[in-house]
Amino acid sequence: MTNERYLIVSYFVCAALAIALGVVVYLTLRRSFAGVAEAAPGKGLPSMLKRLLPCGLVLPALFGFVSVSYQSCDRTTYTEIVASRGYLVAKNQEQISSILLSILVAVLFWNLVGLLILRFANGGRDESKVRQMDD
Numbered sequence: 001m002t003n004e005r006y007l008i009v010s011y012f013v014c015a016a017l018a019i020a021l022g023v024v025v026y027l028t029l030r031r032s033f034a035g036v037a038e039a040a041p042g043k044g045l046p047s048m049l050k051r052l053l054p055c056g057l058v059l060p061a062l063f064g065f066v067s068v069s070y071q072s073c074d075r076t077t078y079t080e081i082v083a084s085r086g087y088l089v090a091k092n093q094e095q096i097s098s099i100l101l102s103i104l105v106a107v108l109f110w111n112l113v114g115l116l117i118l119r120f121a122n123g124g125r126d127e128s129k130v131r132q133m134d135d
Helices: 003-037 045-066 085-121 127-134
Strands: none
Touching: 003 045, 003 085, 045 085
16 A cells, blocks of 8 residues: 555554544443433423533544644654655554543533533532531
């Protein structure tokens, strides 16, 4: 396989990997997040949050994928980029790393959303203090 063909195939494989990882993370977290979203105040907020979760996990993975540029200080033309297989493999590894980092940031963001929902779901009261006052 030529380096040019490798570049094309690996690019599409990494794009598919980004989508697949985003979907797998969504499928893993959707039930637990749905339970947390149901605690959100308001009528439409829980359903809106449940609809935003897939986009909020798949899109960051895709953004991480496209954030990696094949151009660098010493390689600016297409010919220079496809000249070395090692360079292409390194860029693929950078893409995968960026995809995983973006998914991690997205999961942390949705955890923060979940924490805020749970915090405001009970009216901001600290239940342990309420129980102590009742005793």
